[in-house]
Amino acid sequence: MDAILETQGLSKQFLGFTAVGDVSLSVRRGSIHGLIGPNGAGKTTCFNLLTKFLPPTSGTIRFNGRDITRMKPAEVARLGLVRSFQISAVFPHLTVLENVRVALQRQRGGSFDFWRSDSVLRRFDARARDLLEDVGLTAFAQRAAGELPYGRKRALEIATTLALEPTMMLLDEPTAGMTAEDVDRIVTLVKRVAEGRTVLMVEHNLKVVEGLCDTITVLTRGRILAEGPYAEVSRNPEVIAAYLGTDPSITGAAAHG
Incomplete structure (x- = not known):
């Protein structure tokens, strides 16, 4: 597998609390990779570590074969690793x-x-x-x-991200707070801009993840719980329990919620 972004043992602690613990992640070049998990799972903290808005407590990050663990945000952006934010920034x-x-x-x-x-x-x-x-x-x-309407602002943010000519885009909750129409528009847009690029995205809408992502990594309590194609991950009993509890009758809801 040609990995464009890799972490080994990535961890972040705040005053003894482990927000991200021993995360080893590998994102395949040219793929759309989803990072999902319940609230408080450590997804945004992980994004902040990858894009250097937070320094890790331990572990390493490599992008395009280069160790970026101690680099600054502007430096990794110049290398082609560019992110959007959960709150639209225009x-x-x-x-x-x-x-x-x-x-x-x-x-x-x-x-x-x-x-x-x-x-x-x-x-x-x-x-x-x-x-x-x-x-x-x-x-x-x-x-x-x-x-602009909210969904159009998110599209503008993606345009400004593309202006930085990224090799890899990190999208933080690109469809958060959107109407169904806006969600469909952004899904189509992400598919289009992913051509010739790699995308890593945090997303709560599992239907969006199902339609977009080649690989899913599930975080819970700052650690990787499961990883693989959506069809496989969505049927994992531990993933279902992490989202919705252990009642097998809600498996379908976990797969499409």
């Missing part, structure tokens, strides 16, 4: 196009200068419009980002 008073253009300014060497002349910044417009088309936001290009 500049609300800038237009949708301007939000993507800000992300594209990274091509100037990482400087995000709002005071540059309009002509300098407009050289990013063509690429920004291409990215908006990729995520279905062309019609919203001149709208203030803060006016």
Whole structure:
């Protein structure tokens, strides 16, 4: 297996509490890999460790064969490991196009200068419009980002993530709080942007996970409980118990909840 991201014995403790414990994860290049688990399982902490927003207490992280355990967030982003956040992060008073253009300014060497002349910044417009088309936001290009419906804001965030030219995208709850229509739109979008990339995603909606993910890793109490294809993992008695209790009659709910 060609693994693009691997951890060995990854752990994080807070004042003696183990939020993530001895997690050894392997994400196959070109796959969509789901990280799931009940509330408090350690999923977001694990994401923060992988993208260096938290330092690990112990263990190692390798990306594309390179040890990134002690790197900073900006350094791993430059290597192509880029994340989104559970709460949509956009500049609300800038237009949708301007939000993507800000992300594209990274091509100037990482400087995000709002005071540059309009002509300098407009050289990013063509690429920004291409990215908006990729995520279905062309019609919203001149709208203030803060006016977008929630699902469209998440699509904008994915566009700004794509502007950083990631090799691997980490998506934290991309469908959280969405209507059914928005969920379907984001699922289609994730499938599209995953072409030629690797995606690791935290997601509570198991129906979304079932439709998107090649491999599922289940966390509970900061440790890996099970791993494999969705059909296999969703029938694991320990996984069912972790989500819903041990009554076998609710197996179907675990598989489709």
